[in-house]
Amino acid sequence: xxxxxxxxxxxxxxxxxxxxxTLITFVISHQLPGDPAQLMAGPRAGxxxxxxxxxxxxxxxxxxxxxxxxxxxxxQGDFGASIVTQRPVLSELAAVFPATLELMLTALFISVxxxxxxxxxxxxxxxxxxxxxxxxxxxxxxxxxxxxxGLMLLLIFYGxxxxxxxxxxxxxxxxxxxxxxxxxxxxxxxxxxWAVLRNALEHLLLPALTLALVSFGGMLRVxxxxxxxxxxxxxxxxxxxxxxxxxxxxxxxALRNALIPFVTxxxxxxxxxxxxxVVVETIFMWPGAGSLVLEAIFALDFPMIMCFTVIVSMAxxxxxxxxDLLYMxxxxxxxxxx
Amino acid sequence: MARRRLQTLVDLARRHPAAASGFxxxxxxxxxxxxxxxxxxxxxxxIALDRRLLPPGPAHWAGTDEVGRDLLSRILWGxxxxxxxxxxxxxxxxxxxxxxxxxxxxVGKTSDSLIMRLMDVVMALPGLVIAMALTAALGPSLxxxxxxxxLLAVPYYTRVARAQTLAIKQLNFVRASxxxxxxxxxxxxxxxxxxxxxxxxxxxxxxxxAAILAAAALSFIGLGAQPPxxxxxxxxxxxxxxxxxQWWYSAFPGLVMAITVYGxxxxxxxxxxxxxxxxKSRSIG
Numbered sequence: 328x329x330x331x332x333x334x335x336x337x338x339x340x341x342x343x344x345x346x347x348x349t350l351i352t353f354v355i356s357h358q359l360p361g362d363p364a365q366l367m368a369g370p371r372a373g374x375x376x377x378x379x380x381x382x383x384x385x386x387x388x389x390x391x392x393x394x395x396x397x398x399x400x401x402x403q404g405d406f407g408a409s410i411v412t413q414r415p416v417l418s419e420l421a422a423v424f425p426a427t428l429e430l431m432l433t434a435l436f437i438s439v440x441x442x443x444x445x446x447x448x449x450x451x452x453x454x455x456x457x458x459x460x461x462x463x464x465x466x467x468x469x470x471x472x473x474x475x476x477g478l479m480l481l482l483i484f485y486g487x488x489x490x491x492x493x494x495x496x497x498x499x500x501x502x503x504x505x506x507x508x509x510x511x512x513x514x515x516x517x518x519x520x521w522a523v524l525r526n527a528l529e530h531l532l533l534p535a536l537t538l539a540l541v542s543f544g545g546m547l548r549v550x551x552x553x554x555x556x557x558x559x560x561x562x563x564x565x566x567x568x569x570x571x572x573x574x575x576x577x578x579x580x581a582l583r584n585a586l587i588p589f590v591t592x593x594x595x596x597x598x599x600x601x602x603x604x605v606v607v608e609t610i611f612m613w614p615g616a617g618s619l620v621l622e623a624i625f626a627l628d629f630p631m632i633m634c635f636t637v638i639v640s641m642a643x644x645x646x647x648x649x650x651d652l653l654y655m656x657x658x659x660x661x662x663x664x665x
Numbered sequence: 666m667a668r669r670r671l672q673t674l675v676d677l678a679r680r681h682p683a684a685a686s687g688f689x690x691x692x693x694x695x696x697x698x699x700x701x702x703x704x705x706x707x708x709x710x711x712i713a714l715d716r717r718l719l720p721p722g723p724a725h726w727a728g729t730d731e732v733g734r735d736l737l738s739r740i741l742w743g744x745x746x747x748x749x750x751x752x753x754x755x756x757x758x759x760x761x762x763x764x765x766x767x768x769x770x771x772v773g774k775t776s777d778s779l780i781m782r783l784m785d786v787v788m789a790l791p792g793l794v795i796a797m798a799l800t801a802a803l804g805p806s807l808x809x810x811x812x813x814x815x816l817l818a819v820p821y822y823t824r825v826a827r828a829q830t831l832a833i834k835q836l837n838f839v840r841a842s843x844x845x846x847x848x849x850x851x852x853x854x855x856x857x858x859x860x861x862x863x864x865x866x867x868x869x870x871x872x873x874x875a876a877i878l879a880a881a882a883l884s885f886i887g888l889g890a891q892p893p894x895x896x897x898x899x900x901x902x903x904x905x906x907x908x909x910x911q912w913w914y915s916a917f918p919g920l921v922m923a924i925t926v927y928g929x930x931x932x933x934x935x936x937x938x939x940x941x942x943x944x945k946s947r948s949i950g
Contacts, residue, residue, distance in 0.1 A: 340785060340786070340789065343782075343786050344786050344789045344790065347786050347787075347790070348790060348795070351795065351798070351799075352798065355798060355799065355802040356802075463683070466927065466930050466931060466934065467923070467927055469930065470874060470878075470923055470926035470927035470929075470930050471919075471923045471926075472878055472881055472882065472885075472898070472901070472919060472922055472923065472926075473882070474881075474882060474885045474898075474901060474902075475901050475915065475918075475919030475920075475922070475923070476919075478901070478904075478905060478908045478915050478919070479915075479916065479919070481908060481909075482908050482909060482912050482916075485909075486908070486909040486912075598791040598792075598793075598794075599793075601791060601794060602791065602793035602794055602797070602882070605797070605886065606882055606885060606886060609886065610905065620797075621886055624797075624801050624886065624887065624888065625887065627801075629801075629802070632797075632798055632801055632802075633798065635794075635798075636794055636795065636797075636798040639791055639794050640790060640791055640794065640795070643789075643790075643791040643794075644789055647789065
C-alpha cells in the first residue's frame with residue numbers, strides 16, 4: 328500500500344465512521360420512548376397541536392428521508408435545540424468547550440511528561456527493583472477508577488491539607504480574564520493578570536492530575552516496552568561501545584525511535600481523556616462539556632447528548648487520522664515499504 | 666501425584682510472581698462475592714436511621730451510609746454486582762466476537778472483508794461516549810450498560826478469533842475434515858472454535874478489569890446501577906456528597922474496586938506473557 332493509498336483509505340474510513348455515528352445517534356433520537364413532538368409542544372397541547380408540531384419537525388416523513396434531513400442539518404452545523412433551554416445545542420457546547428480543552432491539554436501534558444520520563448527511566452534500568460516498582464505503579468494507575476481518585480485527591484489536598492482550591496475554574500472573588508482563547512490560564516498570562524493566572528492554575532491542578540494519573544500508565548507501558556526493544560538493537564550497542572556518552576545514546580538515538588509506537592497511543596488516550604473529562608468535571612464542578620452533557624443526561628435532553636456524541640466522535644476520528652499521518656511522517660519504514 | 670501438581674503450581678507462581686499475586690487477589694474478591702450472604706455482617710439494605718454516617722469502628726468496619734446501612738455489607742454485596750457486570754460484558758463480547766471472527770476467517774472472501782471493515786468502523790468509535798449515549802437512550806440500568814459496553818468490545822475478539830482461524834484452517838486435520846465433507850458449522854464447532862478458545866480466554870482475562878471500570882464509571886454518572894442497588898460505582902457516587910466529612914463512604918468501595926481491577930490486570934498481563942514466547946524467554950532468562 329502506498330502512502331497515498333493509505334491516506335485515501337483512512338479518509339474513507341473516517342467517512343464511514345462519521346456515517347455510523349450519525350446513524351446511531353439518529354436511530355437513538357428517533358426510537359426513544361418519549362414523543363419529541365409531544366415534548367416540544369408542551370404538556371397541555373391537544374392532539375391537533377401535537378400533529379402540527381410533528382409535521383413541523385418532519386417526523387411524519389419516512390425514516391430514511393428523516394435521516395437524510397438530519398445529515399443535511401448536521402452538515403450545516405444545525406444539531407437542533409436543547410429541550411431544556413431551547414437554544415441551539417452546538418453553540419451551548421461551543422461556549423463551554425474551551426474549559427474542557429484546557430483541562431484535557433493540561434492533563435495530556437502531565438501524563439506524557441510522566442509517562443516518557445518514568446518509562447525511559449524504567450527501561451534503562453530494565454529488570455531492577457526500580458523497573459518493577461514503576462511497572463507495578465503503571466498497572467495500578469490503569470486499574471484505579473478515575474472518579475474515585477479525583478474524590479480522594481479532593482479529600483486530601485482540599486479537605487485535609489487545604490492547600491488547593493476545591494471546585495470550579497476560579498475563586499468566586501476573582502473575575503475571569505477577558506476571553507481571547509477561552510483558556511483562563513493563557514488569557515490571564517496574555518493580559519498580565521498574575522493573581523488570576525496563579526488561581527486558575529491552582530484550580531486546574533487537581534482535575535488535570537486526576538485525569539493524568541489514570542492515563543499515564545498506558546503511555547508508560549508503551550514507552551518502556553519499545554525503549555527496551557530499541558535499547559537491545561545492535562546500533563545502540565555499537566553506539567555505546569564506540570564511546571558516545573550513554574545519555575546522548577539514550578535520548579538522541581534510542582528515544583527518538585522508541586517514540587514511534589507511542590504516537591499511536593496518543594490518539595487512543597485522547598478518547599479516554601474525553602470520557603474521563605465527563606466524570607472528572609462532575610467531581611470538580613468544572614464548567615465544561617462534560618458537566619453540560621451530564622446535566623443533559625439527567626434532563627433527558629437528547630439533542631444535547633447526541634450533539635456531544637457526534638462532535639466527540641468526529642474529534643476522535645480526526646485526531647486518529649492526524650496521528651496516522653504523523654506516524655507516517657516520522658516512521659521512514661512506512662514511507663519506503665508502504 | 667497431587668504433591669507433584671502442587672509443586673508445579675508453586676514453581677509457576679515463583680516464576681510469575683506478579684501474575685500469581687493477581688490470581689490471589691481475583692480469587693479473594695471472587696470468594697467475597699460468592700460468600701457475601703454468609704460473611705456480610707448485616708443486611709446490605711437494612712436501614713437504621715439512628716446509625717447514620719458512623720465512622721469505621723468495631724460494629725461497622727467500613728462505617729455506615731446516610732441511612733445507616735452497613736457499608737462493609739454493601740461493599741461485599743456490591744462485589745457481586747460489579748463482578749457480574751464485568752463478566753457479563755466480557756461474555757457478550759467474547760461469545761459474539763469469537764463466533765463472528767471464526768466464521769469470517771473460515772468462510773473468507775467477500776463476507777470476510779465486509780465483516781472486518783464493519784469491525785474497523787466499530788473499533789474507531791469512542792466506546793465509552795457511545796455507550797453513554799446508548800445507555801442514556803435505552804434507559805439507565807446495569808443490564809443496558811453491560812449490553813452497550815459488551816457490543817462495543819466485540820471487534821477486539823473478532824480480530825483475535827479471525828487471525829487464529831486463518832492459521833488453523835491451513836492445518837492438515839482441518840483440510841482433511843473438509844475433504845471428507847464436513848460443513849462450515851461442523852468445522853467451526855469441532856475444529857476451529859476449540860482451538861481458538863485459549864487465545865480468547867487470555868483476552869477475556871485482560872478485558873475484565875477494564876470492563877468493571879467502564880461499567881462502574883457509567884454507574885457513577887447515574888447510567889448504570891440504580892439506587893438502592895449496592896454496586897461499587899454507585900456506592901462511590903452516593904458517597905461523593907459526603908467525601909469531605911465522611912471520607913470512608915467513598916474511600917472503601919473505591920479501594921476494593923481498585924484492588925479487584927489491579928488483580929485482573931496483573932493476571933491478564935501474566936497470562937499474555939506466558940503465551941507470548943518473546944516475553945517468556947525474557948522472564949525465564
